[in-house]
Amino acid sequence: MNKSTLDFWIHKKISSIQPHLAPAELEEWQINQFNQSLSFVKQKSAFYRQHFKELPDKISHLKELQQFPFTTESDIRQSHQSFVCVSQNEIERVVTLTSSGTTGEPKRIFFSKSDQFLTIDFFGIGMSNLTQPENRVLILLPGERPGSVGDLLRLGLIQAGRVPVPYGMIQDPDAVLSIMRTQKIDCLVGSPTQILGLAARTNDCDFSPHSVLLSTDYVPSAIVKRIRKSWNCDVYNHYGSTEMGLGGGVECEAHRGYHMREADLLFEIVDRHNGNPVQEGEYGEVVFSTLTRQAMPLIRYRTGDMARFLPSACPCGSVLKTMEKVQGRYMNFIPLEEGLLRLADLDEALFAIPDLLNFSVTVTGTRNQPDLYIEAQILNDSDRSEEMHDLLKTIPLTKDLHITAISHYNPQEAGNLQKRIFIDRRQIEPE
Numbered sequence: 001m002n003k004s005t006l007d008f009w010i011h012k013k014i015s016s017i018q019p020h021l022a023p024a025e026l027e028e029w030q031i032n033q034f035n036q037s038l039s040f041v042k043q044k045s046a047f048y049r050q051h052f053k054e055l056p057d058k059i060s061h062l063k064e065l066q067q068f069p070f071t072t073e074s075d076i077r078q079s080h081q082s083f084v085c086v087s088q089n090e091i092e093r094v095v096t097l098t099s100s101g102t103t104g105e106p107k108r109i110f111f112s113k114s115d116q117f118l119t120i121d122f123f124g125i126g127m128s129n130l131t132q133p134e135n136r137v138l139i140l141l142p143g144e145r146p147g148s149v150g151d152l153l154r155l156g157l158i159q160a161g162r163v164p165v166p167y168g169m170i171q172d173p174d175a176v177l178s179i180m181r182t183q184k185i186d187c188l189v190g191s192p193t194q195i196l197g198l199a200a201r202t203n204d205c206d207f208s209p210h211s212v213l214l215s216t217d218y219v220p221s222a223i224v225k226r227i228r229k230s231w232n233c234d235v236y237n238h239y240g241s242t243e244m245g246l247g248g249g250v251e252c253e254a255h256r257g258y259h260m261r262e263a264d265l266l267f268e269i270v271d272r273h274n275g276n277p278v279q280e281g282e283y284g285e286v287v288f289s290t291l292t293r294q295a296m297p298l299i300r301y302r303t304g305d306m307a308r309f310l311p312s313a314c315p316c317g318s319v320l321k322t323m324e325k326v327q328g329r330y331m332n333f334i335p336l337e338e339g340l341l342r343l344a345d346l347d348e349a350l351f352a353i354p355d356l357l358n359f360s361v362t363v364t365g366t367r368n369q370p371d372l373y374i375e376a377q378i379l380n381d382s383d384r385s386e387e388m389h390d391l392l393k394t395i396p397l398t399k400d401l402h403i404t405a406i407s408h409y410n411p412q413e414a415g416n417l418q419k420r421i422f423i424d425r426r427q428i429e430p431e
Contacts, residue, residue: 004252004259004318009125013263023319030266031059033291038068041297044085047075048299063277065268070275070287071301073107076243080108083296091295092116093147095242109242112295116147119245122261123156126250130211130236131187133161138180138209140167140190141216149246153189162187170194170414173201181207191216192223193358193415199230200357200379209233213250215240217419218328218344222351237325243301244288249323254315257322264292267321268300269309272330281311285330286323304329332422334363334370341397343422346374349391355379356388357413362423370426371402377413 011021014029035058041048042057055068076083084091090112097107131137137157143150143166150166157164165183170176170190176198179185184207188195192214202208208231214224215238224235239258240248244265249258260267269284270277278284286305290297306327314322332343343361350359359376374392378384388405392398 002253003316004250004314004320005125005128006250006259006261006320007318009121010263010320021319026262026319027062030262030291031062033263034065034266034289035059037289037291037293037297038299041085041299045083045297047079047082051075052299062266065266065289065300066275066277068300071298073302073304076107076109077105080105080110080296083298084110085297086112086295097242107243110296111147111245115245115293115295116152118264118292119152119247120156120159122245122247122264123153124158124160125156126238126247127153127157127162127187127189127213128160129250129252130213130234131160131162134163135186135210136163136165136183137187137189138165138167138176138183138185140170140176140188140194143168152246169416170197173197173414177201180209185209187211187213189213189215191415192219193217195415196223196226196351197357197379197413197415199227200355202230211236213238218326218347220344220347220351222348226351226354239323239326241303243298243303245290245293248288252314252316252318256314257310257324259314259318259320260323262320264290266291267323269307272306278308280309283308283327286326304331306330306333329419329421332420334422335367336370336397337368338397341395343420345395345397346392347420349395350374350376350388352391353378353384353387355382356384356407357410358415358420360420360423362425364425364427365402366427372398372404374403374405376405376407377410378407379411379413381409383407 007021016025018025039057042052091110092113093111095109139150139153141150142148154164154166186209188209195212211234212227213236219237227235236251238250240246247261249260251258266289268287270287272285283306286303286307287300289299307323310322310324328342328344333340350356355378357377357379359374362373363370365371376388384407385405389403392403
């Protein structure tokens with residue numbers, strides 16, 4: 001098994017004099033870079049100048065991160081311009097994010113040219129984990145605009161000696177399957193539901209990719225299994241967000257979690273409720289700080305994602321942290337008396353159905369007695385409602401819930417990049 005290419009890349013980025021990447025040396029780099037970033041935002045960012053007022057100008061150990069308050073999504077929504085640390089003519093791209101179900105101001109994330117070069121570099125190295133030189137990679141992500149995620153991936157692939165085949169969002173799955181065959185595509189990059197839709201339509205198996213990278217949303221294991229079964233290929237997960245600079249971590253051949261982009265980002269796992277660091281191996285909320293960002297550095301940004309660091313070493317030999325696959329977003333957890341019902345639980349149950357392409361969930365009723373209404377898109381002309389209902393009832397936390405499950409025959413369903421969420425329409429109960 002080959003060591004993650006991120007080890008060699010990070011070893012070079014930190015200008016190490018050691019023959020191999022060493023955890024202690026990497027931690028020293030992260031502390032120094034954090035201190036530089038901290039000094040930079042205190043000087044240049046109106047938000048952080050106030051947010052970190054009267055706090056130290058540097059740290060000497062990573063444990064000292066706890067004294068700095070978190071940065072939140074609402075902070076950016078309320079005053080995104082106050083985060084910007086460079087002049088307007090140095091801004092290369094602005095990404096506007098409007099999350100489903102969120103009202104109020106959108107988030108705007110700013111990038112300089114050098115920020116985008118960092119992403120291009122990471123994308124190229126990350127794709128080297130799952131492709132070979134001259135492999136043809138079909139990019140099923142938006143890439144029309146310069147600096148968009150698909151465009152940055154295209155540039156990263158060229159830098160890594162791969163052949164990018166930009167396409168964009170899938171509107172016609174059969175047309176994309178034709179491109180895969182005629183252009184002899186070796187690898188696909190796209191969202192879980194879009195690539196699942198392609199795999200579900202590959203009946204004759206006359207051609208299949210060697211590898212797939214799933215990105216943009218939580219990746220259910222059930223989707224990975226179906227893609228592997230359809231194409232007999234290797235399926236990798238990528239973890240990232242626009243706030244991270246699009247790239248955060250990528251799986252290696254061991255497929256036990258992501259190796260993180262640790263030279264550019266400093267990750268923490270904290271208790272969701274009190275903000276304290278969790279013990280190694282325990283679940284909590286992912287928090288990150290940018291270490292090399294210019295236009296809009298973020299310090300201790302709360303992602304809302306649930307994950308944990310695995311305490312044992314990766315079989316690939318990497319010395320980088322391994323973050324287990326993200327378990328979902330806390331906003332997609334419904335608190336019940338017996339525990340938290342996660343959207344990810346529904347994903348694993350429903351995507352096991354061979355011809356299910358996608359589904360939506362609406363939560364009605366009250367906070368203490370929620371009802372679930374599920375609509376699924378099915379590739380074949382058959383009613384899967386009863387099967388869906390039975391599978392959902394196998395989830396322990398749903399046994400006492402009222403569930404309405406409906407399936408629709410939709411041969412044109414192509415999946416999308418929109419993250420699946422609980423559409424929450426529960427009544428507000430009086431106090």
